[in-house]
Amino acid sequence: MGGCGSGRYADTFNYTVEDCLDIDISLMIRRRWLSPGCNSTGTLRWTRNKEETGSIGYKARLGFNPAYIGLFYTWKKTEELDYKVFLTKTYPNYGGFRYWFSCPSCGKCVRKLYSAPGSGYFFCRTCQNLTYTSCRESHQFDTLFARIAFDTGLPIYAAKEALKRLF
Ligand SMILES: [Zn+2]
Numbered sequence: 001m002g003g004c005g006s007g008r009y010a011d012t013f014n015y016t017v018e019d020c021l022d023i024d025i026s027l028m029i030r031r032r033w034l035s036p037g038c039n040s041t042g043t044l045r046w047t048r049n050k051e052e053t054g055s056i057g058y059k060a061r062l063g064f065n066p067a068y069i070g071l072f073y074t075w076k077k078t079e080e081l082d083y084k085v086f087l088t089k090t091y092p093n094y095g096g097f098r099y100w101f102s103c104p105s106c107g108k109c110v111r112k113l114y115s116a117p118g119s120g121y122f123f124c125r126t127c128q129n130l131t132y133t134s135c136r137e138s139h140q141f142d143t144l145f146a147r148i149a150f151d152t153g154l155p156i157y158a159a160k161e162a163l164k165r166l167f
Pocket of ligand 1: 103104105106107108123124125126127
């Protein structure tokens with residue numbers, strides 16, 4: 001896989017972090033799903049309005065060097081994904097240490113990884129081409145673009161480009 005910016009993951013182009021499933025390493029440590037030096041296994045689940053929107057399995061290997069978390073799940077009910085996200089440890093001035101995800105696509109150290117709708121993988125915000133809602137320009141036509149993309153089979157950004165030429 002190339003570095004950040006070298007590839008655009010098809011229709012993940014215009015999503016925001018709020019549209020994504022995310023994994024927060026600080027949260028996993030705080031909730032003791034991960035503990036330094038230990039191996040653990042579990043399931044991460046996401047819900048919206050009490051309905052499950054996604055779930056993945058993880059195998060944390062923090063006793064290994066380098067430490068990593070294996071993620072495994074079925075993508076679009078057909079593809080079995082199973083890959084490692086390596087962890088980086090830093091030692092801040094105030095003592096102790098912190099874990100970071102090393103983005104599986106670009107290697108950047110990040111606290112959160114995201115899986116945008118349409119992207120099967122958990123990557124950093126940059127690799128998923130995400131923005132925050134507050135930073136978005138006008139997106140009043142997004143539903144329309146998504147609908148056209150769905151009807152035509154085009155990626156959303158291509159549908160958008162095609163429509164811009166009409167206006
Ligand atoms: Zn990345």
